[in-house]
Amino acid sequence: MRAACCEATVLGHSVVASDIRLLRVLWPNPGHAPHAGQFFTLRSWGAGEAPFLSRPISVHKWEPETLTVSFLYQIVGKGTEKLAALAEGDIIQLTGPMGNGFDVPAIAQKYQKIALVGGGIGTAPMYQLARELAACGRTPDVFFGFRDEPYCMEQYRSLAGIVKISTDSGRFGFHGFVTQLYDPADYDVVLICGPTPMMKNAARLCAEKGTPCLVSLEKKMACGIGACLGCTIETASGARSVCKDGPVFAGTEVFGWQT
Amino acid sequence: MADLTTNLLGFQMNSPIIGASGTVGYGVEYEDLADFSKIGGISGKGLTLHGQFGNKGERLWETPSGLINSIGLQNPGVQHFIDVELHEMLTLKQQYGTVVIANLGGHSEEEYVEGAALLNDSAVDIIELNISCPNVKQGGMAYGVKADAAGEVVRMVRAVCKKPLMVKLSPQAENIPEMCKAVEAAGADAISLTNTFQACAIDLEKRRPVFDNIFAGLSGPAVRPIALRMVWQAVGAVQIPVVGLGGIATGRDALEFIMAGAAAVQVGAANFANPRAMETIADEMAAWMDAHGVASLEEIRGCAR
Numbered sequence: 001m002r003a004a005c006c007e008a009t010v011l012g013h014s015v016v017a018s019d020i021r022l023l024r025v026l027w028p029n030p031g032h033a034p035h036a037g038q039f040f041t042l043r044s045w046g047a048g049e050a051p052f053l054s055r056p057i058s059v060h061k062w063e064p065e066t067l068t069v070s071f072l073y074q075i076v077g078k079g080t081e082k083l084a085a086l087a088e089g090d091i092i093q094l095t096g097p098m099g100n101g102f103d104v105p106a107i108a109q110k111y112q113k114i115a116l117v118g119g120g121i122g123t124a125p126m127y128q129l130a131r132e133l134a135a136c137g138r139t140p141d142v143f144f145g146f147r148d149e150p151y152c153m154e155q156y157r158s159l160a161g162i163v164k165i166s167t168d169s170g171r172f173g174f175h176g177f178v179t180q181l182y183d184p185a186d187y188d189v190v191l192i193c194g195p196t197p198m199m200k201n202a203a204r205l206c207a208e209k210g211t212p213c214l215v216s217l218e219k220k221m222a223c224g225i226g227a228c229l230g231c232t233i234e235t236a237s238g239a240r241s242v243c244k245d246g247p248v249f250a251g252t253e254v255f256g257w258q259t
Numbered sequence: 260m261a262d263l264t265t266n267l268l269g270f271q272m273n274s275p276i277i278g279a280s281g282t283v284g285y286g287v288e289y290e291d292l293a294d295f296s297k298i299g300g301i302s303g304k305g306l307t308l309h310g311q312f313g314n315k316g317e318r319l320w321e322t323p324s325g326l327i328n329s330i331g332l333q334n335p336g337v338q339h340f341i342d343v344e345l346h347e348m349l350t351l352k353q354q355y356g357t358v359v360i361a362n363l364g365g366h367s368e369e370e371y372v373e374g375a376a377l378l379n380d381s382a383v384d385i386i387e388l389n390i391s392c393p394n395v396k397q398g399g400m401a402y403g404v405k406a407d408a409a410g411e412v413v414r415m416v417r418a419v420c421k422k423p424l425m426v427k428l429s430p431q432a433e434n435i436p437e438m439c440k441a442v443e444a445a446g447a448d449a450i451s452l453t454n455t456f457q458a459c460a461i462d463l464e465k466r467r468p469v470f471d472n473i474f475a476g477l478s479g480p481a482v483r484p485i486a487l488r489m490v491w492q493a494v495g496a497v498q499i500p501v502v503g504l505g506g507i508a509t510g511r512d513a514l515e516f517i518m519a520g521a522a523a524v525q526v527g528a529a530n531f532a533n534p535r536a537m538e539t540i541a542d543e544m545a546a547w548m549d550a551h552g553v554a555s556l557e558e559i560r561g562c563a564r
Binding site for chain 2: 002003004005043047048050051052053054093095220221222223225226227228229230231232234238239244
């Protein structure tokens with residue numbers, strides 16, 4: 001399904017951690033309902049104002065009953081700084097849903113034991129993923145790594161089996177890498193989103209154990225719909241757009257040739 | 260309601276707004292986002308004879324009021340375009356009357372000629388000859404700097420090309436009026452300008468240029484006044500239609516180019532800031548014309564000269 005673009009109303013905006021926000025927006029477009037792993041581009045400033053490009057942000061939660069889409073995002077630059085100023089009732093330009101996302105029905109049909117591996121703000125799309133997996137009768141195990149303080153973990157209790165955390169600082173959970181929390185051999189598939197070095201490493205460990213994995217990539221984007229070719233990556237099967245052909249790819253497809 | 264319909268090289272367009280090559284894919288990507296009944300044409304992603312991956316490394320970099328890109332003409336090749344992407348463009352044409360423009364780049368004169376010959380038997384309406392891509396080594400912009408080199412490649416393509424031929428010029432041309440005259444004398448049916456402006460960015464943390472090619476192409480509102488100056492010069496230099504582009508983001512911007520004498524305009528980077536930019540610009544043009552008692556673009560085209 002192709003993306004739609006409309007003015008959307010902010011329903012709520014809350015501080016989750018010092019640089020992490022949870023933005024809830026009314027998406028008045030049930031014909032363009034998002035699924036896990038897809039994203040929207042957000043713009044709370046005019047077309048003629050900086051920054052020039054809208055910001056692609058993954059779907060953290062989609063509630064079809066209330067047409068509410070939630071974005072869990074990190075303030076990292078000018079765009080997200082402007083988003084952070086949004087208050088209830090404000091209007092933003094929302095374009096999406098974009099990207100392939102995770103094909104949850106196919107994943108749930110094919111695999112029993114599923115691990116969700118997230119790193120930092122890469123954990124954001126994992127919540128909608130866990131919800132959709134649960135709706136398909138799967139109870140994934142969750143392994144998340146954070147720099148220091150974890151966030152948005154409570155909500156996994158009712159959806160997940162094992163939930164483990166690692167931190168770089170050692171203040172919470174295991175002191176070390178998220179990939180040290182689990183053995184890929186224990187799972188039928190591992191679904192990963194986080195910083196590129198972490199995903200590359202996680203995908204390599206999966207490949208070593210013969211466990212398939214899917215990774216959700218991040219790239220700078222201009223159009224978000226496969227038109228500008230600004231987010232092209234080289235894959236085993238040639239040039240692919242992260243925005244349109246991805247962001248979800250088989251680990252072997254994007255990292256396989258490097259291992 | 261003001262009449263925006265525009266005739267370009269014999270093709271009747273819904274409006275003077277054309278989606279600029281490289282920013283709108285092959286049009287269909289925007290089908291659910293944009294109102295094509297208000298869009299005159301689409302210039303597809305720049306093609307090369309054999310297709311190519313494009314540039315490695317960083318491809319996008321935001322600037323104040325613009326964007327530097329280093330895509331490097333990633334494309335599936337002319338034959339693949341004819342077999343696949345062109346059919347998608349034609350569905351837009353059938354449904355909305357969108358004029359189909361194939362943008363053709365090349366690495367050598369022979370490649371340009373062969374590509375144009377392949378397109379002869381296709382359903383493409385207009386060929387936009389891209390002698391101005393700043394992101395491809397050997398070719399592309401090389402022909403866009405020197406008027407005699409540009410004239411030569413246009414002459415060779417003209418000899419085989421049966422389609423209306425629009426030549427897209429680079430702002431890096433040594434002399435815009437001379438370049439325009441050379442291209443007209445070589446048989447071009449129209450001129451479009453400008454392509455992106457050669458630019459550079461340095462990543463402070465890496466202490467390296469952002470782009471593998473060091474230089475890349477700047478577009479967006481930042482370049483608009485310079486592009487408008489060049490369009491003004493082009494209109495003064497030739498008799499053939501001039502299609503203006505460079506940072507057009509509002510109806511007022513587009514009207515400036517029309518008043519400078521542009522036959523039509525292209526909208527590029529603005530599509531990234533607002534996926535409905537093309538129809539918004541058309542609406543804003545019509546609203547301004549209505550408010551000022553202007554019934555058609557003919558009444559104001561070139562009026563500022």
